Amino acid sequence: MNPFLLLTIAVLSEVxxxxxxxxxxxxxxxxxxxxxxxxxxxxxxxxxxxxKSIPLGMAYAIWSGVGTALTALIGILVWGDPFNNITIxxxxxIIGGVVLLNFSNHPEKEVEALS
Numbered sequence: 001m002n003p004f005l006l007l008t009i010a011v012l013s014e015v016x017x018x019x020x021x022x023x024x025x026x027x028x029x030x031x032x033x034x035x036x037x038x039x040x041x042x043x044x045x046x047x048x049x050x051x052k053s054i055p056l057g058m059a060y061a062i063w064s065g066v067g068t069a070l071t072a073l074i075g076i077l078v079w080g081d082p083f084n085n086i087t088i089x090x091x092x093x094i095i096g097g098v099v100l101l102n103f104s105n106h107p108e109k110e111v112e113a114l115s
Contacts (some may be wrong), residue, residue, distance in 0.1 A: 003053035013043035065098035
């Protein structure tokens, strides 16, 4: 299976699990708690498979960065978390960090991007 598809599944599973964590109310609600367990198990399993082909730094940067940005957006859209210029800037910095870390794994692309 395509390692980036596996990584995408890992990101989406982690975001799902985090959302269920909010719904679980401290693991007091059964079905959201089960969702947390299934989501994180699937996230770590697919991440481990993706790591067979994708360098650790790149995979983890994508997994954690994109997961954080998506979770923040879900917090804003679903849970009414604060949304302001600092939020936008913070998400942009996270995404920028992921992009820069990916360039560090492919220095030849850095030269092309700067040209």
